[in-house]
Amino acid sequence: MPDLTELNVRVLQTELVWQDAAANRLQLAKQLLDCTGADVIVLPEMFSSGFSMQSADIAEPEGETLNWLKQQAVLTQAALVGSVATRIKQGCVNRCYFVTPDGEVTYYDKKHLFRMAGEHQAYVAGNERVVVRYRGWRLLLQVCYDLRFPVFSRNRNDYDIALYVANWPAARAHAWRTLLQARAIENQAYVLGCNRVGTDGNGISYRGDSLIVDFLGKPLADVAPASPAILAAALNLAALNQYRQQFPAYLDTDAFALIPAKL
Template sequence: MTSRQNLRTSLVQTHLDWHAPDANRQRLAGLMAPLEGQTDLIVLPEMFTTGFTMSPEEVAEPMRGPTLAWLQTQAADLGAAICGSLAVEDEGYRNRFLFVSPDGEVQFYDKRHLFRMGDEHHHYAAGEQRDLFEYKGWRILPQVCYDLRFPVWCRNRDDYDLMLCVANWPAPRRHAWRTLLQARAIENQSYVIGVNRVGEDSKGLSYAGDSLLVDFKGEALLDGPAGEPYIKTGLLNAEALHQFRDKFPAWQDADAFELQKA
């Protein structure tokens, strides 16, 4: 693994047009354009092309579809990695987190915990493995929305420095969202970024956003006004993270777990 450097990371909190990939891609391209050369990583919400839909048969794309091509073009033009999830058709339908680097490299993770209260488990296939990404020397754990509620799945095995959670997390549960992001940062001694959408979807659910960048002590470094679109860029300090883990090595006393299929 290459040595870590400080990482400029941009959170894109936006509303999403329902089942309108072209419109969402066009809006996001405009929102991201000012970030050219100003950031290293751009984080978009869950299902950023469609909203959180239970009709993947209408909007899901093949893995090598138009959104992946768009992400590769945008990442190259902006000089930054871009990530977020979308509905993908691949041995069924997947809520797939894509991470695309400026050089076109693609890493992905399929959402493991499907939101049964929204019937997601009847429309999508669950991911079967915990994946890790590497970018600019940073070890990254990708998570999607409901995954955030499962601390064993999110457990840092001394194998990541940053957790990314992309979401469509409704406003009535915003306290849980904010609390869990901070809890995951504290217990795992890592940076945590959560990016959520705003606005209202076709089912009438409202979203408050509350996108956060949280440091390894649980302090919110970036936080925006609830319910409003925003783009903010924060700095992840590699040396500060390393020093804190050395000074307060709670990770050395963590219990070991093995995850097995039921």
């Protein structure tokens, strides 16, 4: 596929059926019909199950939902992004997939596991930061709680868009919106945040507050809280590069490297 100076993105803010992958795939397939003209479509975290810690029951081997993503990428002719509870040899991971219409699959396993919900006990943490290249753009894959860790998502002049898929509770909505805009400003990059709405099987409420933010931290697409919606925006690579040239703050960043802590 040719490179694109303008990337049309969609963020699908939706309710999720608790621990029912087939029902979620069915409802999302219907909603994807309204995402025509998109180049990239972002789904929430654990879109096939909701944010469940019953990993032994819901985690899938790389099979049915991944194949569904491949099928939907072909049907929509867009790259699809979203995370799925996935079973691998080492255990279960919260795996964010990036699937293109030509069948190419890139994935990122969530590094920062939300210990307040016991995610660190139910899933294995990833250890690799992942940037995917697609149609001339560079996209950083991130999942929910990763948003609170700016060092991990720091732009090393290697991405243009940061994608955050989430099940971020309504009780902390202010932090969600504030941090999405902060990540865009400090990294001079577009940021897409996709959060679910509704109530999960644990009684936790989600109000969405999904956002598409430009490199100045200004919302390009916003939506009323607590309602299913599809956010749409056209991202311009030339405008991003021009801004970075005119205001090259990245040239003054502090040099450092992450060193694993000794236990």
